[in-house]
Amino acid sequence: MVVEPRTALSLRGVRKAFGPIVAVAGVDLDIVAGEICGLIGPNGSGKSTLFDCCTGLLRPTAGRVLAGATDITGWEMARIARQERLLRSFQKAVVFRALTAEDNLVLAGQMTAFPGLAATFGCGQNTRRRVRELRDRAGVLLERVGLAHMRHAKAGEMSFGQQKLLQFASMLMPEPRTILLDEPFAGINPVLIERIVENIRAVNREQGVTFVIVEHNIDVLRDLSHRLVVLSRGSILADGDPDAVIRDPLVVEAYLAG
Numbered sequence: 618m619v620v621e622p623r624t625a626l627s628l629r630g631v632r633k634a635f636g637p638i639v640a641v642a643g644v645d646l647d648i649v650a651g652e653i654c655g656l657i658g659p660n661g662s663g664k665s666t667l668f669d670c671c672t673g674l675l676r677p678t679a680g681r682v683l684a685g686a687t688d689i690t691g692w693e694m695a696r697i698a699r700q701e702r703l704l705r706s707f708q709k710a711v712v713f714r715a716l717t718a719e720d721n722l723v724l725a726g727q728m729t730a731f732p733g734l735a736a737t738f739g740c741g742q743n744t745r746r747r748v749r750e751l752r753d754r755a756g757v758l759l760e761r762v763g764l765a766h767m768r769h770a771k772a773g774e775m776s777f778g779q780q781k782l783l784q785f786a787s788m789l790m791p792e793p794r795t796i797l798l799d800e801p802f803a804g805i806n807p808v809l810i811e812r813i814v815e816n817i818r819a820v821n822r823e824q825g826v827t828f829v830i831v832e833h834n835i836d837v838l839r840d841l842s843h844r845l846v847v848l849s850r851g852s853i854l855a856d857g858d859p860d861a862v863i864r865d866p867l868v869v870e871a872y873l874a875g
């Protein structure tokens with residue numbers, strides 16, 4: 618019997634146009650559960666827009682998006698995060714600057730675990746116990762990403778790199794299945810890049826979390842990814858073994874053409 622690999626995320630003819638600008642031009646792509654897939658392409662090739670279409674920030678102009686076997690096209694971002702445990706980061710570090718590192722993580726855990734007003738403002742025994750659990754989990758994750766010493770610091774007082782680490786830890790709070798990272802290494806120093814890389818590898822290996830990573834740092838991505846997909850002008854130009862893809866003359870040409 619042949620066992621088909623499970624698919625974490627499937628795109629079928631996904632297209633997104635902004636008026637006359639076609640950002641994503643009909644993409645078919647299957648992300649295999651448990652893989653680390655790098656997604657590269659010149660500036661403006663549609664990488665972030667593709668993530669937006671997968672995670673509910675934008676509704677595709679055409680095509681379908683499936684998480685596992687579930688058609689999530691048109692779902693809101695919060696529902697996709699809560700029900701499908703499909704999460705994404707943004708190019709800029711998005712953290713709540715006025716909250717402590719720990720509270721940022723607790724909030725990230727609550728947003729997916731406690732839908733609805735009643736739960737947000739509830740103060741019953743169960744809620745209090747759950748918040749305690751979230752605080753414990755936040756402590757473990759801060760330790761894991763090397764931010765234990767910043768647990769009670771305001772996120773706004775942390776460096777840009779530390780905020781990116783915090784954003785990464787936030788995505789681990791709701792026990793994700795699939796994580797889409799948009800330029801996780803941009804603008805941060807090599808030591809923190811290595812720390813994020815180690816965490817991605819560990820979470821992928823230990824918990825089987827699937828990653829799709831958009832990044833311009835191709836050297837880091839080549840070492841980290843099991844597979845590399847290249848987007849150019851909204852379409853897939855190459856897809857396969859990272860070393861072979863990077864050497865592909867079509868890919869080299871697309872980058873030179875910008």
Ligand SMILES: Nc1ncnc2c1ncn2[C@@H]1O[C@H](COP(=O)(O)OP(=O)(O)OP(=O)(O)O)[C@@H](O)[C@H]1O
Pocket residue numbers: 635638639640658659660661662663664665666667
């Ligand atoms: N909200 C929007 N309105 C109009 N055009 C947009 C919008 N968002 C993106 N675009 C356009 O869609 C195209 C793809 O943009 P996108 O941000 O997805 O590219 P990218 O591959 O992520 O680029 P980068 O590597 O610079 O982050 C670009 O031409 C961009 O100008």
Ligand SMILES: [Mg+2]
Pocket residue numbers: 664665666708799
């Ligand atoms: Mg982008």
